[in-house]
Amino acid sequence: MVKLSVNNRNIEAKSGDTILSVLKRNGIKVPTLCHLEGLFPSGACRMCVVEVEGLPGLVPSCAYPVQDGMRIQTHSPRAVRARKTIVELLLADHPDDCLYCVRNGDCDLQNLAEELGVRQRRYAGKKSMHQIDSSSPSLIRDPAKCILCGKCVRVCEEIQGVSAIDFIGRGSRARVGPAFDEGLNVSSCINCGQCVTVCPTGALREQSALKDVIDALNDPGKFVVVQHAPSVSVTLGEEFGIKPGTDMIGAMTTALRRLGFDRVFDTSFSADLTIMEEGSELVKRIREGGPLPLLTSCSPGWIKFVEQFYPELIGHVSSCKSPQQMLGAIAKSYFAEREGIDPARMYSVSIMPCTAKKFEAERPELSSGGLADVDAVLTTREAARLIRMRGLDLNSLPPEPADTPFGERSSAGKLFGVSGGVMEAAARSAHYLLTGEEMADPVIKSLRGLDGIKEATITIGGLELGLAVASGLANARKLLDQIRAGRKDLHFMEVMTCPGGCIAGGGQPVSSDPNAIRARMKSLYAIDTGAANRVSHRNKQIQKIYEEFLGEPLGERSHKLLHTRYVTRDVMI
Amino acid sequence: MNPSVQTILDKYVGEGRDSLIPLLQEVQDREGYLSRDALKLIGRHLNLPASKIYGVATFYNQFRFEAVGRYHIQVCRGTACHVKGSAKVLETLTRELKIRPGQTTRDGLFSIEVVACIGACGLAPVIAVNGEFHAGVTPEKIKEILRTYRKQGAEAIHG
Numbered sequence: 001m002v003k004l005s006v007n008n009r010n011i012e013a014k015s016g017d018t019i020l021s022v023l024k025r026n027g028i029k030v031p032t033l034c035h036l037e038g039l040f041p042s043g044a045c046r047m048c049v050v051e052v053e054g055l056p057g058l059v060p061s062c063a064y065p066v067q068d069g070m071r072i073q074t075h076s077p078r079a080v081r082a083r084k085t086i087v088e089l090l091l092a093d094h095p096d097d098c099l100y101c102v103r104n105g106d107c108d109l110q111n112l113a114e115e116l117g118v119r120q121r122r123y124a125g126k127k128s129m130h131q132i133d134s135s136s137p138s139l140i141r142d143p144a145k146c147i148l149c150g151k152c153v154r155v156c157e158e159i160q161g162v163s164a165i166d167f168i169g170r171g172s173r174a175r176v177g178p179a180f181d182e183g184l185n186v187s188s189c190i191n192c193g194q195c196v197t198v199c200p201t202g203a204l205r206e207q208s209a210l211k212d213v214i215d216a217l218n219d220p221g222k223f224v225v226v227q228h229a230p231s232v233s234v235t236l237g238e239e240f241g242i243k244p245g246t247d248m249i250g251a252m253t254t255a256l257r258r259l260g261f262d263r264v265f266d267t268s269f270s271a272d273l274t275i276m277e278e279g280s281e282l283v284k285r286i287r288e289g290g291p292l293p294l295l296t297s298c299s300p301g302w303i304k305f306v307e308q309f310y311p312e313l314i315g316h317v318s319s320c321k322s323p324q325q326m327l328g329a330i331a332k333s334y335f336a337e338r339e340g341i342d343p344a345r346m347y348s349v350s351i352m353p354c355t356a357k358k359f360e361a362e363r364p365e366l367s368s369g370g371l372a373d374v375d376a377v378l379t380t381r382e383a384a385r386l387i388r389m390r391g392l393d394l395n396s397l398p399p400e401p402a403d404t405p406f407g408e409r410s411s412a413g414k415l416f417g418v419s420g421g422v423m424e425a426a427a428r429s430a431h432y433l434l435t436g437e438e439m440a441d442p443v444i445k446s447l448r449g450l451d452g453i454k455e456a457t458i459t460i461g462g463l464e465l466g467l468a469v470a471s472g473l474a475n476a477r478k479l480l481d482q483i484r485a486g487r488k489d490l491h492f493m494e495v496m497t498c499p500g501g502c503i504a505g506g507g508q509p510v511s512s513d514p515n516a517i518r519a520r521m522k523s524l525y526a527i528d529t530g531a532a533n534r535v536s537h538r539n540k541q542i543q544k545i546y547e548e549f550l551g552e553p554l555g556e557r558s559h560k561l562l563h564t565r566y567v568t569r570d571v572m573i
Numbered sequence: 574m575n576p577s578v579q580t581i582l583d584k585y586v587g588e589g590r591d592s593l594i595p596l597l598q599e600v601q602d603r604e605g606y607l608s609r610d611a612l613k614l615i616g617r618h619l620n621l622p623a624s625k626i627y628g629v630a631t632f633y634n635q636f637r638f639e640a641v642g643r644y645h646i647q648v649c650r651g652t653a654c655h656v657k658g659s660a661k662v663l664e665t666l667t668r669e670l671k672i673r674p675g676q677t678t679r680d681g682l683f684s685i686e687v688v689a690c691i692g693a694c695g696l697a698p699v700i701a702v703n704g705e706f707h708a709g710v711t712p713e714k715i716k717e718i719l720r721t722y723r724k725q726g727a728e729a730i731h732g
Contacts, residue, residue, distance in 0.1 A: 180612075
């Protein structure tokens with residue numbers, strides 16, 4: 001235990017703590033730009049400098065350990081002046097186009113300039129010239145807005161284990177980009193968008209599909225359907241100032257209908273469908289001897305990751321399309337046929353917590369008869385923009401139910417939004433498929449929570465199944481390397497690209513608050529606890545679509561509409 | 574597979590990321606530049622992502638990513654040359670050849686490299702073309718020098 005004084009207040013701390021973590025714990029705010037919770041400090045931005053009595057210079061609180069007897073001033077004139085100067089210097093080489101920027105009002109640099117009272121352009125100089133990289137189907141890089149904090153580089157390397165981007169060049173020519181300064185589209189980028197959620201400015205953003213969607217909504221010749229991913233209803237509210245984790249499903253459905261969508265569907269329905277197919281695939285592989293472990297296929301960033309880094313494991317990946325693509329495929333076949341709509345006239349939109357879904361929707365394998373399963377993908381953030389654009393406020397809309405037939409869901413489908421959820425949902429249905437009985441307790445506790453790697457062994461009808469769950473692809477790497485090295489006790493492995501699952505996806509409201517992620521997770525668990533139907537195979541509409549249209553899981557029609565294949569990719573890794 | 578890069582890598586068996594710079598230097602010495610292929614092989618050998626290797630390599634002026642031209646022009650930007658106007662010399666070269674330092678003209682004839690000091694301060698501002706020094710160059714002289722090499726190059730190619 002060490003004792004120190006901060007702003008003339010006595011505070012106790014553990015030795016080994018950084019000054020910043022102690023300040024945070026005691027509710028004292030110093031601004032940061034490059035700090036990332038849980039990762040090794042880089043000390044790049046110097047925003048968090050504080051004055052420590054007896055030390056000659058200001059110290060970066062994020063990287064400086066506390067010492068006994070330390071006397072710290074967090075907002076001394078010198079510290080505040082230093083911070084302000086840093087912001088002024090950053091602004092001197094920043095395009096002054098906040099009004100046109102997607103992060104206007106939600107930008108760390110803008111907020112700091114306001115907080116520190118920057119009212120003048122004190123430093124004038126030549127601005128750096130950069131090209132915007134819009135080559136990726138998911139992301140846009142605008143290096144002119146980059147302040148070189150390096151968060152995107154660290155997330156890509158340390159959390160995702162991808163390292164698609166790094167610093168290039170030196171000094172005033174330094175910039176962030178992929179190898180050989182090429183476009184993201186030919187790099188090893190997996191489109192996950194974690195870089196977007198940590199970017200303090202508008203230097204990284206999603207490739208927006210808003211214009212396409214608005215055009216479709218305004219086209220009387222188009223029948224526009226929309227689906228929303230399981231996690232979106234518990235995150236969208238944050239964009240409207242609602243407490244993190246609040247389930248806004250009813251108001252969101254109303255908003256989408258008022259925007260002019262002809263049908264509002266729930267991707268949790270097709271998550272149930274995925275469980276029917278993937279659960280059957282698991283049972284088949286167990287009975288027929290592999291290849292095991294079966295790897296989940298819902299998360300498109302993860303799929304590209306396997307294709308690039310572990311091509312020899314592609315055979316392990318489930319052939320199931322993701323829920324997004326499944327819903328798209330049955331909307332343009334089963335639903336179109338039932339309603340007598342020409343599928344070529346149908347425009348299928350999805351609202352996803354994800355930027356990689358934009359890439360997925362463009363995969364040529366994921367279409368039938370020349371028609372893409374999904375035509376446009378909006379992130380949660382874009383959906384909020386669309387709703388605001390129409391003057392709608394989620395706070396004041398009455399709730400409405402989703403449309404049939406793809407509006408009914410089990411809470412197992414809803415769990416797809418959180419790490420471990422696909423596994424739980426699959427275990428519930430696999431249990432039924434193998435034994436004809438329901439699981440006594442549908443919750444597998446050790447697969448819940450935000451840990452990066454979770455494992456469990458369950459027994460179904462005398463059969464012992466090894467289950468593993470990873471989120472954040474650096475964690476997936478660890479398990480894959482074990483499998484590559486010969487680990488044999490796993491039957492099923494769920495991987496979600498983003499740490500914690502879709503609730504923390506690259507398309508979600510930008511939030512630096514880890515408590516928000518936790519609240520989103522708890523909300524999905526609460527929905528499951530209170531649900532009337534907690535298993536995918538008891539979803540009435542699922543049973544109906546198999547009776548009327550698909551036949552049986554893994555049957556001929558399923559195979560054609562609901563399953564896909566993967567490719568190996570030769571990119572610079 | 575690139576055999577000449579592979580022979581270099583074979584000398585670095587079991588080495589980690591701290592061998593990156595010596596490896597890059599050796600490969601560039603052998604090949605004249607760092608090709609995409611070479612970077613890929615080095616990355617696989619040291620278990621480093623290509624973006625990281627490119628980041629390190631672009632931090633230093635000595636590495637290039639395009640093959641050098643038939644005539645490789647080194648422009649001295651040392652103190653003496655700077656005082657004597659080497660900035661103008663470099664500007665003329667980049668404008669005339671339409672390439673930046675580190676690049677090679679499309680016809681493969683010329684490439685430019687900026688060097689800190691080539692130890693010929695008495696001749697400032699100085700450039701070296703394939704090791705041959707040209708002293709006291711001015712924008713006008715540069716144009717003339719380029720003309721000479723272009724002619725030489727054309728003769729060499731068309732006989």
